[in-house]
Amino acid sequence: MKVIVAGFPKTGTKTLNVALTKLGYKVYDAPENTYYLNKDWDKILNKGGWSTEDFKRMYKDVDAVVDMPSCYFWEEIHKAFPDAKIILSLRESDDEWLESLEKQMKTSGGIRAIKLMTFLSPTYRNILIKTGRPASLIMFGMENISSISHRPYNKDMLKLKYRAHNAHVLQNAPPDKLLVYKVTEGWDPLCKFLGVPIPDETFPHKNKAGIIIREMLATHPILIKMKREMLISSAILATSLSIGGFFVYKRGFRNIIKLIINFVQNIFPNNYF
Template identity: 70%
Template sequence: MKVIVAGFSKTGTKTLNSALTKLGYTVYDYPENAFILGDDWEKIQKYGWTTADFKRMYENVDVVMDAPCCCFWEEIHKAFPDAKIILSIRDSDEQWLKSLEKQMLSSEGNWAVKLMTYLSPTYRSIMNKTALPTSLIMFGVDDIRAICYKPYNRDLFKLKYRAHNAYVLQNAPPDKLLVYKVTEGWE
């Protein structure tokens, strides 16, 4: 493990994934964590973890990012203490939340996603093993998709985002931390 991206989803993680992949790193983003390590994440989020769990899960991976890894960046760093940490951020919490809302509305308005919810056991398994437990950990809500059709506390979501970033800034080793806005470019 060389890099742990501790930034929340919607902070440029897909662009970072593309850049780090182009640089030759093996990257585990949300899809790899959900599809390949879904059983591990289900166990971790229900019953707990050990440092050995993270060492085993990521022994041949260079970079981890996005949910659920961003919630467990500190524990992953304990397993790989030489890894660098990137805190990817947006210009503001409002900009971040608008991006999250846009993604959720896009997904919920997509007929293929709705169809998968009903017809795909794999999709339901991923939701139950990683997405829904991570939603509870990150935002304190059972299902992040609910922001599309239920009133929700926007201020609480922004507070969770700011609190996460503040925690990383306060607790990551300064000599291993890069605070990064994807708008800065990656060259």
Template identity: 65%
Template sequence: MKVIVAGMPKTGTKTLNEALSNMGFKVYDYIENSVYLRNEWMKILKTGWSTEDFKRMFEDVDAVTDVPSCYYWEEIHKAFPDAKIILTLRENDEVWLKSFKNQMKTSNGNTMVTLLSYLSPTFRRSVFDIGFAMSPVIFGLADVRHIAYDSVNGDMLKLKYRAHNAHVMQNAPPDKLLVYKVTEGWDPLCKFLGVPVPDKPFPHKNKGGAMIEEHLKSDPIVQKMKREMMVSSILCTAFLGLGVYFIYKRGI
């Protein structure tokens, strides 16, 4: 583990994920954590952890971004004390909350995401299980998707955001910490990590929740989920057809 991104979701974590990947780092974002490390995170969220747990989980990973790892940045750093910490920030907490709400509205209204939630076992066992387990811990909500609702206490969420950022800035070793906005581009990031600036424009990912469609189109983990959805759909159609057939036969 070389880089721990401690910034909350919707602070440019998908952009930073892409930037770190372009630098050659092996990055575990939310989807990799929830699928590949599902059992480990469920243990951490439900019963507790040890430093050795984090060492085993991330021994072959260069960087982590997004939840749930950003919330456990301090514990991960205990396992990898030489790792550098990046705290990504938005302009202010109001901009952050508005962006998060939009992300959840986009996800909640996506038909494919809804179908995957019913028909993909991998989606349900990983994304749903991790999401339900971490939502009360990190956001104080039974379900993080509820952020999209106007009835959710936005002031409480902004307080969570500010408290998290303050904790990182007060407790991370100053020589290991970069407080960073992705609008700053390559220079401060590459200087902090001690790597050359890539010969390509700085990425800009997940604008307006666009990453959902990108994942649905190209992410290999999501493609597996879509294949599971197709198999489940075929099986459901077959069982439904058999049911109709037997009902018809009994009625003759």
């Protein structure tokens, strides 16, 4: 582990993912964290806690981590890799951060595939239950951060979570290993901090207007796998409903009810209830 991005989501983490990848780092973003390390995060968030050895094992072959849930556990990861450098990515203000978060959640909430994957992709649902929701509760104080797009919530409390996290990083990260950074600053401060040459290309800008989810659904292998599961589950469900409907049509609704009653009576003795 060489680089730990401690900034909250919506502070340019997707841009940093691309930038660090272009600089030659193997990066674990939120999809990789929650897919490849789901069992580990389930243990950390819901069960027996963690040890420094856990993080050493989890990230021994990874160069950089960004986004949730790793950003919240930056300090624990740094204990496992004390030579790693820490980047605290920030927005211009907490109001700007919250506005960006709201826009992202509204955009994501309007994508039908995401809604369907919640129910029809076993992988997506498993990650959501074991890592996504527990991490959201710990970081933001609400189990489903996407709910801010359609339900009333306490904006001041959410901004306080953001400010408290940033203050903790600023107060506790080793100053000689910390870069406070905004992606609008581009390559220069980032490459100087990491001690690498500045690439001869324009600095990336990802997730403009919160469109990253649509892009990832089309290009990211993990999201493509989940979308494929959703399509297969949808096909199986549609086929089952068609067969069931045809069966009901052929046998008659009343006959079906009789069959169900007979089935239950055969399974349970008369005095069971």
